[in-house]
Amino acid sequence: MTKPLFDTLAIIGPGLIGSSIMRAARAHDAVRTIVTCSRSPETRKRVAELGIADKVADSNASAVENADLVIVCTPVGICGAVAEEIAPHLKEGAIVSDVGSVKSAIVRDMSPHLPDNVHFVPAHPVAGTEHSGPDAGFAKLFDGRWCILTPPEGTDPQAVDRLAAFWALFGANVEIMTPDHHDLVLAVTSHLPHLIAYTIVGTADELETVTRSEVLKFSAGGFRDFTRIAASDPTMWRDVFLTNKDAVLEMLGRFNEDVAALTKAIRRGDGDALFKHFTRTRAIRRGVIDAGQDTPDADFGRPHGHED
Numbered sequence: 001m002t003k004p005l006f007d008t009l010a011i012i013g014p015g016l017i018g019s020s021i022m023r024a025a026r027a028h029d030a031v032r033t034i035v036t037c038s039r040s041p042e043t044r045k046r047v048a049e050l051g052i053a054d055k056v057a058d059s060n061a062s063a064v065e066n067a068d069l070v071i072v073c074t075p076v077g078i079c080g081a082v083a084e085e086i087a088p089h090l091k092e093g094a095i096v097s098d099v100g101s102v103k104s105a106i107v108r109d110m111s112p113h114l115p116d117n118v119h120f121v122p123a124h125p126v127a128g129t130e131h132s133g134p135d136a137g138f139a140k141l142f143d144g145r146w147c148i149l150t151p152p153e154g155t156d157p158q159a160v161d162r163l164a165a166f167w168a169l170f171g172a173n174v175e176i177m178t179p180d181h182h183d184l185v186l187a188v189t190s191h192l193p194h195l196i197a198y199t200i201v202g203t204a205d206e207l208e209t210v211t212r213s214e215v216l217k218f219s220a221g222g223f224r225d226f227t228r229i230a231a232s233d234p235t236m237w238r239d240v241f242l243t244n245k246d247a248v249l250e251m252l253g254r255f256n257e258d259v260a261a262l263t264k265a266i267r268r269g270d271g272d273a274l275f276k277h278f279t280r281t282r283a284i285r286r287g288v289i290d291a292g293q294d295t296p297d298a299d300f301g302r303p304h305g306h307e308d
Helices: 014-026 040-050 060-064 076-089 104-113 157-169 179-206 212-217 223-230 235-244 245-268 271-292
Strands: 006-013 031-037 069-072 095-098 121-124 144-148 174-175
Touching: 006 014, 006 060, 014 031, 060 076, 060 121, 069 076, 076 095, 076 235, 095 104, 095 157, 104 179, 121 157, 121 179, 144 157, 157 174, 157 245, 179 223, 179 235, 179 245, 235 245, 245 271
Parallel strands: 006 031, 006 069, 069 095, 144 174
Antiparallel strands: 121 144
């Protein structure tokens, strides 16, 4: 039997990602003991019923007391408050991480509260579904996905390596980059697509000339897949857009310029311009498949979404 990577893992917030980490950690014998906590008594009760943790603590402070690895899995907007709450109770030498889709704000909000005798290694597992809560998690969520680590300057390389090994054990591909670069990359690949999905689905719902029953009945592949993305957790995505505002606005500006160019091509009947654009974007889709981030099968080629 291989030695666990960590003795005790504490998960703050056992939602989709948090509960998936717990399930994966148990499936791969990554830790000896799993402790978790949620602000919601109902969630704590449900986690206990599911048996995915060895202990369900009553407070975040008590959950982290003996933990070698603490992963904050709350919406990014409250990560700073959580860090302040758990800071006095952290074990010396513990690794503190998170799973947020934004990293510069996480470093800004959490770092000031954490003591010097712990290692702060922010992380973003680029995986998820439109579902939430402890029942939604599953051990294979991270298999074949990317997990991006964004350690602040001066972080102990050994702590980074230990956390990288933890995620790699779950089948994740680990990449290391700066928080600012992460936020720019994810603004393009995740945040802007979610914003577009929320907009398109909202627009369809507001059209007076098309009834809601028609929208639901005739949901072809494109709109149907947008509705799946737009069903993502509203609290999480509100916080993502507010905390990654600059990068999202930059990408949204570029997107609006491209939409304006396509609008002009359609108005002028410029078929060559449209064909050229669609050919280029089709090649990007092939690149996503070649990179192993999807399959060419219908319906996204998978039973679960992976946008985050």
